[in-house]
Amino acid sequence: MLTMENIIRDGHPTLRKVAEEVVLPPSEEDKQILASLLEYVKNSQNSEIAAKYSLRPGIGLAAPQINVSKRMIAVHLTDDKGTLYSYALYNPKIISHSVEKAYLQSGEGCLSVDEAIPGYVPRYARITIKGVTLEGEEVKLRLKGLPAICFQHEIDHLNGVMFYDYIDKNDPFKPIEGAIAIER
Incomplete structure (x- = not known):
């Protein structure tokens, strides 16, 4: 089981x-890694398990973070309508996105970043992504709101990009x- 000890920190x-x-089909090791990413995110949202293993709550985790x-990547969250997005994906890719932007009013956080870094992180308001599930099927997801932001954050990890790279250093807020402010 993954714990905070397995998560590498900023720097x-x-x-x-x-x-x-x-490489698909994935090796047994890759299957175990992907399954453990999703298991961490789910466990971190369960207050009893999180307390027992000192897990910091998260809604997404990418393999580079371990x-x-x-x-x-693995993502486990609900949108503002209560729809659950629970996915563990190999090779996720954004295949299209809106011109319109969105951002989390509260800013973003990251399991690999211990301190809060205040500021707005501009993201695409709507994205379509493709990836391959743990079960080996190709999926195409159309996302908006918090799920779109979360998937963009995790896919950025695959490209060596951190959320704070997008924050305006001179004027974080x-x-x-024309961006949509999303409450979390």
């Missing part, structure tokens, strides 16, 4: 690398013109 070189594509430079 670790793996977090700035572009991760390798996962020092595995491969294109795998500068309004993002």
Whole structure:
């Protein structure tokens, strides 16, 4: 089982690398890694398990965050309508996105970043992604709101990009013109 001990912190070189594509069909090791990413995110949202194992709650986790430079992510969250998005994906890719932007009003956080870094992170308001599930089927997801932001955050990890790279250093809370503010 993954714990906070397995998660590498900001400044670790793996977090700035572009991760390798996962060769499909995946190896048993890759299947276990991807399953463990999803298990961590789910466990971290269960208050009893999180307390017992000192897990910091998260809604997404990417393989580079556990020092595995491969294109795998796991996301487990509900949108504002209560729809559950629970996915563990190999080689996720954004295949289209809106011109319109969105951002989380509260800012973004990251399991690999211990301190809060305040500021708005501009993201695409709507995205379509493709990836391959743990079960080996190709999926295409159309996302908006918090799920779209979460998937973009995790896919960025696969490209060596951290959320704070997008924050305006001179004016972290500068309004993002025409963007949708999303409450979390």
